[in-house]
Amino acid sequence: MAAASRYNVDGDEADVSKNKLGITDPKELGDAETVLLTDAYDYFLELLDKGKLNLKLDLIFELHEYFLGMLYSWAGKVRTVNISKGNMLFMPPNQIKKVLKDFESEFKKNCPRPDDSKKEIVRKIAYLYCELNVIHPFREGNGRTIRLFMDLFLASCGYEGLDFRKISEVEYIAACKKGTLKDYKPMEKIVFGLLNKKTELE
Numbered sequence: 001m002a003a004a005s006r007y008n009v010d011g012d013e014a015d016v017s018k019n020k021l022g023i024t025d026p027k028e029l030g031d032a033e034t035v036l037l038t039d040a041y042d043y044f045l046e047l048l049d050k051g052k053l054n055l056k057l058d059l060i061f062e063l064h065e066y067f068l069g070m071l072y073s074w075a076g077k078v079r080t081v082n083i084s085k086g087n088m089l090f091m092p093p094n095q096i097k098k099v100l101k102d103f104e105s106e107f108k109k110n111c112p113r114p115d116d117s118k119k120e121i122v123r124k125i126a127y128l129y130c131e132l133n134v135i136h137p138f139r140e141g142n143g144r145t146i147r148l149f150m151d152l153f154l155a156s157c158g159y160e161g162l163d164f165r166k167i168s169e170v171e172y173i174a175a176c177k178k179g180t181l182k183d184y185k186p187m188e189k190i191v192f193g194l195l196n197k198k199t200e201l202e
């Protein structure tokens with residue numbers, strides 16, 4: 001959802017509901033984002049299928065731009081405002097680029113690979129999700145973009161995307177909070193429970 005009230009924001013990107021299409025109804029805006037996200041899944045999964053997708057760290061900017069570029073000027077760009085949720089203050093905007101650069105080698109070490117065991121894939125996905133969430137590169141849409149990224153990794157390893165609707169928001173946010181403290185176990189438990197191999201027919 002894109003409701004500005006979900007954030008405590010300072011700076012001048014406060015009105016996240018302001019969009020290029022001039023949509024003012026929050027439900028309509030949420031629906032538009034859902035359609036765009038589905039399209040982003042189709043587009044990137046097809047590229048992956050054709051062997052035309054490089055799952056590098058910078059891909060996160062392309063994913064976000066493709067997902068929300070039609071709606072928001074800040075899509076695909078590092079945010080310029082501070083963002084907090086609960087008592088979590090995500091990475092200050094002026095540090096995001098450097099932190100992402102510094103994260104590059106850890107990212108490469110933790111990219112899921114097709115010959116990894118299921119346990120290893122679970123560990124890597126939970127770790128990457130939590131660390132990218134702490135960075136929270138974008139003004140809005142971080143969760144959906146990082147989940148899309150993780151789902152692309154999973155597809156590249158022969159797994160279905162994770163359906164987070166099957167778990168409660170309370171459990172999910174609790175795992176995100178633990179992840180900010182480098183305790184990845186609760187997120188691993190969630191990922192393990194949601195993980196399914198792609199079936200032969202697909």
Ligand SMILES: Nc1ncnc2c1ncn2[C@@H]1O[C@H](COP(=O)(O)OP(=O)(O)OP(=O)(O)O)[C@@H](O)[C@H]1O
Pocket residue numbers: 001002085086087088133138139140141142143144145173176177180
């Ligand atoms: N208290 C918290 N501590 C740590 N991380 C949090 C907290 N609350 C939310 N998050 C993380 O922030 C994400 C939401 O960020 P954002 O609103 O930018 O993404 P979204 O795609 O719009 O939302 P959603 O993930 O709910 O679909 C959540 O998915 C979760 O990973």
Ligand SMILES: [Mg+2]
Pocket residue numbers: 001002006140141142
């Ligand atoms: Mg949001």
